[in-house]
Amino acid sequence: MSMKESLADYSVLSGICDHAKREAIRNQDKPVFGNIILPCKIKKDKKRSINEYFDSLQQKIRELCILDMITAFERKIFQRVGNAHGKIEKIVEEEYGKKSKLSENSSSNDNSAPFHIAVTSFVKDQKDIYNLSGVKSLLGNKMGKDLSEKLADIIEHRNWLSHGKRIGVGKESSLTIDEIYKALNDIFDRSGNKIPEHSASEEEI
Numbered sequence: 392m393s394m395k396e397s398l399a400d401y402s403v404l405s406g407i408c409d410h411a412k413r414e415a416i417r418n419q420d421k422p423v424f425g426n427i428i429l430p431c432k433i434k435k436d437k438k439r440s441i442n443e444y445f446d447s448l449q450q451k452i453r454e455l456c457i458l459d460m461i462t463a464f465e466r467k468i469f470q471r472v473g474n475a476h477g478k479i480e481k482i483v484e485e486e487y488g489k490k491s492k493l494s495e496n497s498s499s500n501d502n503s504a505p506f507h508i509a510v511t512s513f514v515k516d517q518k519d520i521y522n523l524s525g526v527k528s529l530l531g532n533k534m535g536k537d538l539s540e541k542l543a544d545i546i547e548h549r550n551w552l553s554h555g556k557r558i559g560v561g562k563e564s565s566l567t568i569d570e571i572y573k574a575l576n577d578i579f580d581r582s583g584n585k586i587p588e589h590s591a592s593e594e595e596i
Contacts, residue, residue, distance in 0.1 A: 401456035
């Protein structure tokens with residue numbers, strides 16, 4: 392499932408929900424209404440019951456699609472993090488190693504590569520950046536203040552949803568699902584190449 396597919400699913404499911412709501416209101420006076428249209432208990436004010444139920448359903452659809460979208464983003468961005476970490480670690484070791492050999496072969500006391508035996512320890516451990524907060528820290532001001540604040544907001548919202556909307560764990564976001572989609576795409580852009588077109592070799596984000 393890609394981010395684009397999650398957004399498309401949201402649009403379809405939201406439309407189906409709206410249609411079902413209109414049908415429920417239209418059929419609210421039919422004898423079998425309660426058993427067919429709504430799985431919830433019908434109050435005396437049928438229209439209010441219908442609105443409350445479908446508003447709640449719309450909210451669930453939105454939340455599930457947001458979680459799907461963030462999951463798709465994490466899969467792609469962490470793949471990129473892993474690739475970058477491996478390449479950077481290799482470059483550091485190789486390039487710093489050259490300095491160490493030059494130092495060893497030099498007749499002077501120039502110690503141009505101290506701590507060569509522990510050089511990869513100077514590269515941040517992958518597990519320290521293998522989360523959305525780590526990605527935010529890595530990109531830093533490369534994202535700009537607005538995008539950085541949006542990512543912080545998305546992280547908090549994901550935590551809030553994932554932990555049962557518990558008080559003190561994350562918070563609800565005022566961002567729309569379209570704004571979340573755009574922000575995550577922009578962040579992916581800043582992590583490397585532009586988002587790839589859909590192809591057989593790489594899934595669309």
